[in-house]
Amino acid sequence: MAGMIIREAHFPGRAPVDAYGDGGFRFADMSHRGSILCLPSGIYGWQPADAQALQPSDFDKLFAEAGAVEILLVGMGKELRRLPEALRAALKAAGISADPMSTGAAVRTYNVLLAEDRAVAAAFIAVD
Template identity: 40%
Template structure:
């Protein structure tokens, strides 16, 4: 569960994680993406490696303001059979908690704000 966000990081289950965060199969890891301009297909390799069996869709928090990711990324996810929901990071952090409590199979990529 994401307890808090802001100040350049996230608190998950009471533990502070500085910087952006990638969560795949309930495993949180640092993510080197600091802005939507840094986002690439390669930056999401752990999501693609998990595959459709583990990841129904990617929940992407793109920063303070909602913006559409690059077409190449959207197409790569489509080809892999992984859905995409993108929104500002605060909304994505809140939605992550709801969706995981429902048992949804998702990956979550959050650009720190």
């Protein structure tokens, strides 16, 4: 009997986020429970180790695509929190401007920038 294959959650394309809340997101006629990372290469399930203390390693996929991203929107949950210094420094070194905000504001801003075909990426922490 073959073992179960667990694949990383990934939507291979750019899509606006249609809804958020209840611990997840809806986009491209699909839903995802948990946080997501929206990159030029697609939308990925994303689980930072500690949403309150994001680290550069939480953004390895983003850094791999840094040349295609100018702006990173970070949906920090229900409340705005400052990005940790180490993460801000890593983003600056990669030439990426980061803008932390509440997840709701980040989703709305992401959808506008995506519609304008801007070089935008987003990291959204799920909210209930």
